[in-house]
Amino acid sequence: MEEGLILNVKLLIKNGTIYTHNKTIYNQDILIEADRIVKIDANIPDDNYEVIDATDLYIIPGLIDMHCHIQDPGFDYKETIYTAGQSALYGGFTTITCNPDLEPCIDNKAIVEFLVSKTRKDCAVHVAPYGSLTQKCKGERIAEIGEMQLAGIAAVSDGDIAIQDAYVMKNLFQYCSMFGMPIITHCEETSLSNDNIINEGAISTYLGISGAPISAETIHVMRNLLLAEEFNAKLHITHVSTAKSVELIRSFKRQGMKVTCETSPHYFTLNEEAAMGYNTMVKVNPPLRTEADVAAIIKGLQDGVIDTISSDHRPDTIDSKDTEFDLASYGISSFETAFSVAYTYLVVAGYLTLEQLVEKMSYKPSRILTLNKGVVNVGAIADLMIFNPTEDYLVNAKEFKSKARYSPYDGMALNGLIKYTIVDGKKNVIHD
Amino acid sequence: MAYNKKDFLDLKTLTADEIQYIIDSAQKMKYILLSNKSCLTPHLRGKTVATLFSEGSSRSKLSYELAAQNLSAKVISLETNQQFMKGESLKDVGKYIDQIGADFIVMRHPIAGSSHYLAKYVNASIINAGDGQNENPSQSLIDLLTILEIKQKFEGLKVVMIGDIMHNRVARSNIWALKKLGVNVNIVAPPTLIPRGIESTGVNIYTTVADAVIDADVIMTLRMQENRQKGYLIPSINEYKKLYKLDEQRLGYAKDDVIVMHPGPINRGIEISSEVIDGKSSLVDKQQVNGVAVRMAIFHLLNRSGGGLNIERKTFN
Numbered sequence: 001m002e003e004g005l006i007l008n009v010k011l012l013i014k015n016g017t018i019y020t021h022n023k024t025i026y027n028q029d030i031l032i033e034a035d036r037i038v039k040i041d042a043n044i045p046d047d048n049y050e051v052i053d054a055t056d057l058y059i060i061p062g063l064i065d066m067h068c069h070i071q072d073p074g075f076d077y078k079e080t081i082y083t084a085g086q087s088a089l090y091g092g093f094t095t096i097t098c099n100p101d102l103e104p105c106i107d108n109k110a111i112v113e114f115l116v117s118k119t120r121k122d123c124a125v126h127v128a129p130y131g132s133l134t135q136k137c138k139g140e141r142i143a144e145i146g147e148m149q150l151a152g153i154a155a156v157s158d159g160d161i162a163i164q165d166a167y168v169m170k171n172l173f174q175y176c177s178m179f180g181m182p183i184i185t186h187c188e189e190t191s192l193s194n195d196n197i198i199n200e201g202a203i204s205t206y207l208g209i210s211g212a213p214i215s216a217e218t219i220h221v222m223r224n225l226l227l228a229e230e231f232n233a234k235l236h237i238t239h240v241s242t243a244k245s246v247e248l249i250r251s252f253k254r255q256g257m258k259v260t261c262e263t264s265p266h267y268f269t270l271n272e273e274a275a276m277g278y279n280t281m282v283k284v285n286p287p288l289r290t291e292a293d294v295a296a297i298i299k300g301l302q303d304g305v306i307d308t309i310s311s312d313h314r315p316d317t318i319d320s321k322d323t324e325f326d327l328a329s330y331g332i333s334s335f336e337t338a339f340s341v342a343y344t345y346l347v348v349a350g351y352l353t354l355e356q357l358v359e360k361m362s363y364k365p366s367r368i369l370t371l372n373k374g375v376v377n378v379g380a381i382a383d384l385m386i387f388n389p390t391e392d393y394l395v396n397a398k399e400f401k402s403k404a405r406y407s408p409y410d411g412m413a414l415n416g417l418i419k420y421t422i423v424d425g426k427k428n429v430i431h432d
Numbered sequence: 433m434a435y436n437k438k439d440f441l442d443l444k445t446l447t448a449d450e451i452q453y454i455i456d457s458a459q460k461m462k463y464i465l466l467s468n469k470s471c472l473t474p475h476l477r478g479k480t481v482a483t484l485f486s487e488g489s490s491r492s493k494l495s496y497e498l499a500a501q502n503l504s505a506k507v508i509s510l511e512t513n514q515q516f517m518k519g520e521s522l523k524d525v526g527k528y529i530d531q532i533g534a535d536f537i538v539m540r541h542p543i544a545g546s547s548h549y550l551a552k553y554v555n556a557s558i559i560n561a562g563d564g565q566n567e568n569p570s571q572s573l574i575d576l577l578t579i580l581e582i583k584q585k586f587e588g589l590k591v592v593m594i595g596d597i598m599h600n601r602v603a604r605s606n607i608w609a610l611k612k613l614g615v616n617v618n619i620v621a622p623p624t625l626i627p628r629g630i631e632s633t634g635v636n637i638y639t640t641v642a643d644a645v646i647d648a649d650v651i652m653t654l655r656m657q658e659n660r661q662k663g664y665l666i667p668s669i670n671e672y673k674k675l676y677k678l679d680e681q682r683l684g685y686a687k688d689d690v691i692v693m694h695p696g697p698i699n700r701g702i703e704i705s706s707e708v709i710d711g712k713s714s715l716v717d718k719q720q721v722n723g724v725a726v727r728m729a730i731f732h733l734l735n736r737s738g739g740g741l742n743i744e745r746k747t748f749n
Contacts, residue, residue, distance in 0.1 A: 194662060202629030206444065208544035208566025208604060210662075211628065278545035324522060324543040326564070 009034060011427055012046060016054025016386065020061060020376050021359035030059065032382040035424035040378055052427065054386055057419060060358045061374045062094025062125075062383035063339060064365035066184070066262055067238045067310035069159070069331070070096070070127075073115075074103025079315040079403045084335075085123035087402035090430055091311065091335035092418045094125050094383035095366075095373060100132035101159030107132040107143040112151035125423055126383070128154035128369055133172050133183065139163040142175055149179055154369045157184035157238070160285060160314075160330075162220055164190055169224065173233035182236040182260070182368050183228070187220035187245070188286065197326065198287045203272040209325060214242045214293075217286050221245045225252045225259060236368060237261040239312050241286040243296030250305040260368050261305070264312035265341040266332055266408070268297045274408060280321045280328035281408040284312070298351050301360065308368065309360045311338035315404030333404035337395055339387070341409060343416035354389075382425040391417040393431075435733040439551045439558040442567040444608035451576070451609050454729055458577050461732070462725035465502070475732045476505035482534035483509040484526070485561070486541045491696070491723070492561055492571065496538045499727035508534065522546060523553050530554035536731060539563075557734040565601055572605030573726045575693060576613070578715060579650055581722075582691055586613035592645050592686075593617065594676055595654030595703050598625045598665075602695050603654055607633055620644035621676065624665040641675070641682045648686040651713075652693045653678050653704045669702055679705040683713065691715050 011032040018025045018040070031039040031049070070084035079087075088096045098115065100106035106115060112129055119127035131148035135141045137158045145156055156176060162185065163169045169185075176183050193212040198204050200211030221237060225248060228235035240246060240263045249261050266284060271291045274282040282288055300306040314331025321328050342361065346352040352360075358374075366374030373383055397410040418430045435450055443451060464473060481500035483493055493509070500507045510529070522541065529537055530553075537556045539547050544564030551558040562568040576586075583589055591610055597603045597619050604627075610617050611634050619626065620638040631637060638644035645651060656672060666672050678692065692704070692713045700706050709716050 200628050202632040205604075205627040205629045205632075208564055208601065210565065213628075278548055319521075322523070324541070324546045324549055326543040 009425060010049045011052065011382075011422070011425060012044060012049040013052045013054050013059060013384075013386070014046075016057050016059040018059045018376050019354045019358055021355055021363035021374070024355065030376070030384075032422070032425045035381055037376065037378055037380050037382050040376070050427065052386065052420060056388065056390070057386050058354070058389050059376065059384055059386050060354070061362040061376055062385050062421065062423065063092045063361045064095040064369070064371065064374060065093050065311050065313070065335070065338075066097055066236070066308055066365045066369065067264065068096050068099070068313040068335065069315065070098050071102070071315060078317060081119055081122045083401060083403045084313075084315075085119075085125050087313070087333075087335040087400060089124040089421050089423070089428055090401045090418070091337070092339045092385040092387065092421055092430075093311070093335060094385065094421060094423045095371060096125055096127055097154065097369070098127055098129045099157060099159035100130050101137045101161055105132055105136045106130065107135050107137070109144065109147040109151045112148050112153055116152050124428070128371060130155050130157045130159075130184065132156065133158045134163065134168065137161045139165060139168060142172060145176060145179060149181060153181070154371065155182045155184050155236070158186070160186045162186050162188040162190065166223060166227070170227050170231060173227050173231040173235070177231065177233055180234065182234045184236045184238050185220070185224050186238050187217050187224060189216050189219045192216035192219070197283060198275050199272045199289050201272065201290065203275065207275065207278065212287060214244055214289065217242050218244045218248065221248050225249065225257070228259060229257050235259045239264050239267065239286060239310070240297065240300070240306060241267045241289050241293065243293045246296050246300035246305055250300070250303075253305060260307040260364075262308040262310050263297050263301070263306050264310055265334065265338050265345070266312070268294055268301065269341055269345045270294075270408065278325045279408070280323070280325055281332070281406060283325065283328050283330055284332060285330040298346070301346065302351055307360065308364045309338070309342055309357075310365075311335050313338070313402070315402050317404070318406055321406055333397070333400060333402045333407055335402060336400050337407055337409045337414070339385075339418065340395075340414035340416045344414045348415045382422055384422040385418060386420040386422070387416050387418045389416060391415075393417050434737060436737050438734070438737070439547070440569065440730050440734055441547050441551060441558065441560045442608070443569045443572055443605045444567065446612075448612040448614075451573075451612060454573060454726075454733060455577050455580060457733055458573065458722070458726045458729035461728040462722065465725055465728070472502060472504045474504050476500065476503035476735055479535040479735065480506045480508060480533055481536045481538065481731065482529045482556070483507070483511075484529060484537055484539040485509070485511045486539070487562065489540055489561070491720070492540070495723040496561065496727050499724045500536075500731060502724065503728055503731055505536075505731070522550055526550040526554050530556045536734065559730060559734070562601055565599055565604070567605040567608070568601040569605045570726055570730055571602045571695060572609055574722045575602070575606055575652065575695070576609060577722045577726060578693065579691070582715070583649060586610070586615050588614065588616070589649045590616045590618065590647055591650040591652065592648045593619045593652045593654060594641060594644070594678055595621055596625045596656055597621055597630065597654070598627050599657055600654045603652070606652065607635055611635065618644045618648070622666050622672070641678065642685055645682060645686045648690050650691050650693065651678060651683070651686060652695075655695065655697065656699055656703050673702055677701070677703060677705060678708055680707050680711070683708055696720075
């Protein structure tokens with residue numbers, strides 16, 4: 001980066017309210033010099049700095065996304081590193097990750113190095129890449145995880161591909177225990193899900209679509225919990241969608257296991273009925289579940305069983321959604337709605353405090369991935385997000401920065417309009 | 433009462449009155465058919481019916497085409513066994529058929545909801561002739577018409593369906609419609625062939641045939657189609673026959689005036705014994721006559737309700 005230029009930049013955020021995972025400070029000014037926070041105080045005098053007037057606005061640490069798909073390299077017709085970065089920036093994220101199930105698969109040092117340098121150049125936000133667990137994400141042979149760690153991966157995962165062979169999973173848990181990185185697993189027993197695309201039950205029967213039972217997820221959750229416990233692995237379970245999964249993870253946590261898990265906005269806001277009328281916008285994997293599952297996910301977020309909230313941004317072309325339900329692609333273009341959806345449905349709705357939401361969308365992801373972010377402290381990297389807690393807006397998917405300009409939340413009124421995203425001390429105006 | 437929809441996609445979203453209305457209309461069409469078989473009626477004169485079948489069909493397509501011709505419509509047809517039609521999307525193929533002037537598109541497709549999907553993109557009226565495991569609403573109306581002709585009512589009847597409900601879209605249409613019409617529906621099948629959550633429709637689920645058919649007014653046996661099933665959902669046809677075949681002995685638990693129906697094609701001796709097929713309760717052969725009448729009624733009602741106005745709408749564009 002052009003360090004010389006950055007050194008001259010001084011940014012003063014005036015009179016905002018700072019929320020972090022463990023404290024709230026009213027009417028504070030934040031002075032940023034280059035990429036660092038250098039001072040936090042009431043009333044820092046304006047000495048010809050660039051100023052953001054944050055009166056009535058909330059300042060939180062920039063969001064960190066533990067589960068998203070940037071689709072590049074390999075699928076740049078769906079999203080590119082550049083558009084993913086813009087989309088994340090407009091969604092208030094300052095650090096995103098990158099699932100390895102790309103083309104080529106992120107399963108070796110060379111591709112990690114490529115990705116690191118490419119994202120530094122083209123992506124507006126930080127990218128902490130994930131390396132694959134198995135070579136080509138095939139679920140067979142262990143990838144060169146040690147090499148990839150040296151090249152800079154933050155965690156290992158096979159993305160949305162679940163490792164079917166329990167022996168392979170066991171070996172991975174054992175092997176990875178020397179790296180200290182989290183092992184992120186998507187939980188899906190494919191012999192049960194079997195390309196069945198919505199939750200099995202009254203709705204799948206109503207629509208005449210074959211469904212996947214809840215156990216397609218829970219069997220893998222249980223298996224991975226048991227294996228990780230036995231082999232002392234640092235397990236992180238991604239996009240948890242069922243009440244039963246929450247219950248299983250809760251019981252293992254109560255016994256002292258250091259497992260972490262995450263969910264995504266659609267799993268606590270939408271249920272299987274959203275698919276009525278063959279609505280492909282809500283075709284996701286794992287599928288949307290019942291209202292009782294939604295309630296259990298919210299409960300899990302409240303009592304801390306669910307550690308983090310990721311966007312599960314998975315962009316694709318509009319043509320892949322505008323088709324028959326069976327043929328439609330999975331996923332939601334989610335960067336640009338994730339925060340507001342979570343803020344509206346969890347904080348405004350009274351389930352979580354804003355501090356808790358900050359913990360789940362910034363502090364905890366940083367802790368799990370050991371990124372040393374997610375805080376607003378003097379000396380910390382100035383990755384911040386500033387939003388207006390009282391300003392409502394209508395989601396307009398047509399204006400998304402993502403290439404995937406569609407959303408099941410399109411047209412919906414949400415709270416929490418993002419005003420600025422600050423990455424490495426650099427101000428980005430999101431909404432005036 | 434009128435049928436006020438552009439399309440005919442399923443029975444589950446229709447009201448009991450609407451279903452009854454179509455059946456009434458089908459009875460009139462049947463009267464016309466039987467009294468004057470050689471003469472065409474003018475209901476669809478100048479209209480074009482296209483059949484778009486992406487899945488095999490032996491009888492339905494014939495029946496639709498004959499119904500359309502009886503109403504003086506022109507008939508064009510596209511049949512493809514490929515789901516993707518040479519890589520072209522359903523939307524594009526459907527729009528093409530719409531653009532060349534079809535007023536009705538009768539479509540069968542292996543994916544549930546595909547007719548609902550295409551209906552959003554075309555001016556022509558879509559008639560769902562079967563979509564995946566979802567529904568085959570006209571085929572169900574044929575069963576309903578048959579039941580009404582013999583039993584003279586729906587309310588309070590006990591109808592039993594035996595067999596693979598999971599993969600049978602006619603059975604599913606029947607369930608939706610019969611429950612709306614006040615019928616008690618019992619379904620009996622191996623648990624692996626019963627769709628989950630089906631009890632939310634109000635049907636009673638049984639696993640033994642003898643229990644299910646007690647005092648039945650109507651018994652519908654369903655075709656056992658192992659090739660439609662993913663994996664092995666039953667151990668063998670042999671065991672299925674033993675547990676679920678409708679034979680004289682099991683039929684004995686039903687009412688004396690029970691009628692036995694089968695949508696065909698029949699696997700004689702598998703889901704139903706030959707004695708029952710050829711016995712006094714069987715309506716297996718007689719059912720087929722109603723197919724053309726029902727389809728004539730559907731064309732006619734859609735035409736009247738503003739479906740099939742393709743040509744006029746296009747001139748305004």
